[in-house]
Amino acid sequence: MKLEFLGHDERYIVEQSLMTLFPLEKPTYDAVQPEDEAWCRLAAEETAADCQVTAELHYHGYTAAWTFASPLTGTDFEKEGQRRYAVAACFYLAFLDLYPKLPEALRAAEKLTLPPWGMLTGVRPDKPITRALMEGKTPEEAKRELKARYFVPEERAALALETGAVGYQALKRLEKRDIDLYVGIPFCPTRCAYCSFVSQSVERSFSLVEPYVKALIAEIRAGGEMVRKNHLRPRTFYMGGGTPGILTPDQMDAILTALEESFDLSACPEITVEIGRPDTITAEKLAVLKSHGVTRV
Known part of the structure; x- marks a missing residue:
């Protein structure tokens, strides 16, 4: 899939999402051409208050588009994470807009499915839960945040909460040395x-x-x-x-x-x-x- 970035260069997080959402696609980087079969144009604009991302997604004749904004607050390092999240969320939500438009035969041929863990990538879906508990949030608040921020379904969010809570208790029992x-x-x-x-x-x-x-x-x-x-x-x-x-x-x-x-x-x-x-x-x-x-x- 051809990826065209405007106003940012968040390659890593988009490539991780691409492997999850489009498992048979390999990323390339260049300006989109009319004859391209699979491409996504991700543009980001920043103000003092937020980062606004737009996604145009085209896949074998089917198209989708999405806009997503995320607040920018705190240190430059924190803002970098917020920007990365906005780009990944917009790409994921554009995929959700595209998915029901695709014929089942195309989905099957390209191994496209709805991700069971929402927009999370990697191998630690309990990590956001543990972080929320460490910040003082209740278990229910931590689960609700996982569902709202990363679009994780209820069943998987409950599993992440169970795992994250165990990890949090293990962390608390550690002594100084x-x-x-x-x-x-x-x-x-x-x-x-x-x-x-x-x-x-x-x-x-x-x-x-x-x-x-x-x-x-x-x-x-x-x-x-x-x-x-x-x-x-x-x-x-x-x-x-x-x-x-x-x-x-x-x-x-x-x-x-x-x-x-x-x-x-x-x-x-x-x-x-x-x-x-x-x-x-x-x-x-x-x-x-x-x-x-x-x-x-």
Whole structure:
């Protein structure tokens, strides 16, 4: 899909939305031409008070348009986020205007569906909920904000509230010298359409996995020494990615062994390893996780 921006250059957020709304489209950037089959022109104008965005969306002979305004307040950094939100919301609402106009055959061919999480992208739909609770909002206010601001349906908003509330309670129980440990494995079999993380497909970077694991183990041991020296206490451990399931059983065993030898995990009620891709898990890998006391997959 050709993307033409006027008055802004919010490529990242629009590309994330594009992957969700039009999964088969790749972004290109140039002025729209009459013969183009798929394009969106997003224009933004700012005043001292707000950012006004207009979207013109054209898809295989069908068109939609939308206008959206978002207040601009606070610091330059806060205004940057408000501008980004306005552009993403306008693009999403133009898609909602377009969607019912499209024939079912075209929707099926292009894999177009109504996003179950509204305009949210990425992998943490509970994040806005947790942030709202931290700001002092009630659970009902936090859920209402998620529905109104990000157009999340009631059922998914309730699920995000349930998850976000648990995260908020976990955050509140942390004491001054408590920490959470995260180990990242930035490799995947292939890149998922929804992914907004920095990651590499193993098919393109397989030779990097083993040296990465060796460097990671060295960093785990150095991190453990730093934690002991500063009298910090690990409260949770999470290995994510990418997807750690891409590791071999021996690599997984080596990383978890280094973790156990470097950190005192006795105060951790939860030790989690993410297996985001079912096609990466085997009985042998599950046995390794079990042998290291992993409590959640």
